[in-house]
Amino acid sequence: MQPVLLNDFKRQWSEIGAEVRGAVDAVGASGWYVLGTQVEGFERDLAQFWGLKHAIGVASGLDALEIGLRALGLRCGDRVLTTPLSAFATTMAIVRLGGVPVFCDTDANGLLDLTAAEAVLEAEPGIRFLLPVHLFGQCLDLDRLAALRNRFGVTILEDCAQSIGAAWDGRATGTVGRLAATSFYPTKNLGALGDGGAVLTGDAELATQVRRLRDYGQSAKYRHDEIGWNSRLDELQAAILAAALLPRLREWTLRRQQVAAAYTAGIRHPGVHLLRPAAPGTSCEHLFPVRVAAAQREHFEAHLKSRGIATGRHYPILIPDQQAMAGVAYARHGDLGVARALAGGEVSLPIHPQLTAEEVERVVTAVNEWTVR
Ligand SMILES: Cc1ncc(COP(=O)(O)O)c(C=O)c1O
Structure with a gap:
C-alpha cells in the first residue's frame, strides 16, 4: 500500500x-x-x-x-x-x-x-x-x-x-x-x-x-x-x-480546492469536525485541518497511520507556551482558551496537488471508518 x-x-x-x-x-x-x-x-x-x-x-x-x-x-x-x-x-x-x-x-x-x-x-x-x-x-x-x-x-x-x-x-x-x-x-x-x-x-x-x-x-x-x-x-x-x-500555482490551487471539496463532501464522522472557512471559496487550501477531542487525537492519528495516511499538527503548542518564550517580554489578553483547545485537538489531513482521486477517497474512507475509543 x-x-x-x-x-x-x-x-x-x-x-x-x-x-x-x-x-x-x-x-x-x-x-x-x-x-x-x-x-x-x-x-x-x-x-x-x-x-x-x-x-x-x-x-x-x-x-x-x-x-x-x-x-x-x-x-x-x-x-x-x-x-x-x-x-x-x-x-x-x-x-x-x-x-x-x-x-x-x-x-x-x-x-x-x-x-x-x-x-x-x-x-x-x-x-x-x-x-x-x-x-x-x-x-x-x-x-x-x-x-x-x-x-x-x-x-x-x-x-x-x-x-x-x-x-x-x-x-x-x-x-x-x-x-x-x-x-x-x-x-x-x-x-x-x-x-x-x-x-x-x-x-x-x-x-x-x-x-x-x-x-x-x-x-x-x-x-x-x-x-x-x-x-x-x-x-x-x-x-x-x-x-x-x-x-503552475493557479492550477495547483484549483487542485487543492478540489481535494478540499471532496473531503468536505465525503467526511461524515460525528467525532471529526472540519475547520472550514466561514466564507466558501476564500481559501487557497494550504492545509486541511480537522479537530477531534484532545483525548482522542493520538488514537485518530494512529488509526490513519495504520491505513498508510500521514497527518500533521498545526500547531500543537501555543507560541506563548513555547520554552523559547520564557524570559521574553510579551502580553496576553485572556486565557487563549479557544486557541489552546485547538492546539490540543487539531489534526491536518494530506492536501497537495499531486494527490490522486483514489488517495482522496482512501482518506475519506479511513476517516469515516475511525472507531472512537
Ligand atoms: C504562518 C507562517 N509564517 C511564517 C513562516 C516562516 O517562513 P520560513 O519558514 O520561510 O521562514 C511560516 C513557515 O514556516 C508560516 O507558516
Missing part, C-alpha cells in the same frame, strides 16, 4: 524536473548567482500574480516578516498584536526586533479572533502594529481587518506565508496591510527547492527600503545607509520558482 503523504515532493519532481533543470542551466550559464535578472524577473511575475505593485525576494518567510516590520518602523519595546497559533516565526520576527508580542485568542477555526482583537485595541491604545496570519490558507475577513486599520490607525503587516492565492471577495490577502510577507519554504503552496520568501507592497518607498534592508542596508554599492540583513533570494531559487512553480 502506497503511503498518502502530507507533501509528495518526488511526484512533484516528476512533474517539474525538466523545467527545473532548464532553470539551473540558465543560471549556471549566466555566471550570475545573486540578485540578478532571475530575481528581478521572478519579482515582476510574483507582483503581477498577487496584484500588488512590488515584490522583493528575500531569504525566508521569517526574514520577510522581520525586514517588513523594520521597514514599517517597529522599534524596541513596540507592542504588536498577533496570534498565539501560528508558525513560531510569526512571533520570532517581532521578538528579534525587540518588539513585544501581544497575544489575543483565535476564533474556532484557529484564526485571529477579530472581535477579540478589536477589544484589545480598544483597551490598549498604545498598540501600533497588527500582525495577523491567514492561517491554513484561510482568509481573515479583509473588510473587518481594514475596519480595524481605519478605526485604530494600526500599521498592519499580513503574514501570507500560507495564503498565497487566497482571496476575500476577489481581493488577495496582503492587500489591506501596508506590507505582506510570504514564504517559499518547500511545503508552502508556492514552495521552492530550498528556502526563500518575499515582501509585497503597493508602496514604492517601502519597497525601496525593503530592497535596501535585504542587502546590508545598501542604497548603492558600498554605501550603507542603515543596518540591514543579508537576506537575498538566490538566482537559482528565483529561476526555479519562475520557470517551474509559479506558472
Whole structure:
C-alpha cells in the first residue's frame, strides 16, 4: 500500500524536473548567482500574480516578516498584536526586533479572533502594529481587518506565508496591510527547492527600503545607509520558482480546492469536525485541518497511520507556551482558551496537488471508518 503523504515532493519532481533543470542551466550559464535578472524577473511575475505593485525576494518567510516590520518602523519595546497559533516565526520576527508580542485568542477555526482583537485595541491604545496570519490558507475577513486599520490607525503587516492565492471577495490577502510577507519554504503552496520568501507592497518607498534592508542596508554599492540583513533570494531559487512553480500555482490551487471539496463532501464522522472557512471559496487550501477531542487525537492519528495516511499538527503548542518564550517580554489578553483547545485537538489531513482521486477517497474512507475509543 502506497503511503498518502502530507507533501509528495518526488511526484512533484516528476512533474517539474525538466523545467527545473532548464532553470539551473540558465543560471549556471549566466555566471550570475545573486540578485540578478532571475530575481528581478521572478519579482515582476510574483507582483503581477498577487496584484500588488512590488515584490522583493528575500531569504525566508521569517526574514520577510522581520525586514517588513523594520521597514514599517517597529522599534524596541513596540507592542504588536498577533496570534498565539501560528508558525513560531510569526512571533520570532517581532521578538528579534525587540518588539513585544501581544497575544489575543483565535476564533474556532484557529484564526485571529477579530472581535477579540478589536477589544484589545480598544483597551490598549498604545498598540501600533497588527500582525495577523491567514492561517491554513484561510482568509481573515479583509473588510473587518481594514475596519480595524481605519478605526485604530494600526500599521498592519499580513503574514501570507500560507495564503498565497487566497482571496476575500476577489481581493488577495496582503492587500489591506501596508506590507505582506510570504514564504517559499518547500511545503508552502508556492514552495521552492530550498528556502526563500518575499515582501509585497503597493508602496514604492517601502519597497525601496525593503530592497535596501535585504542587502546590508545598501542604497548603492558600498554605501550603507542603515543596518540591514543579508537576506537575498538566490538566482537559482528565483529561476526555479519562475520557470517551474509559479506558472503552475493557479492550477495547483484549483487542485487543492478540489481535494478540499471532496473531503468536505465525503467526511461524515460525528467525532471529526472540519475547520472550514466561514466564507466558501476564500481559501487557497494550504492545509486541511480537522479537530477531534484532545483525548482522542493520538488514537485518530494512529488509526490513519495504520491505513498508510500521514497527518500533521498545526500547531500543537501555543507560541506563548513555547520554552523559547520564557524570559521574553510579551502580553496576553485572556486565557487563549479557544486557541489552546485547538492546539490540543487539531489534526491536518494530506492536501497537495499531486494527490490522486483514489488517495482522496482512501482518506475519506479511513476517516469515516475511525472507531472512537
Ligand atoms: C504562518 C507562517 N509564517 C511564517 C513562516 C516562516 O517562513 P520560513 O519558514 O520561510 O521562514 C511560516 C513557515 O514556516 C508560516 O507558516
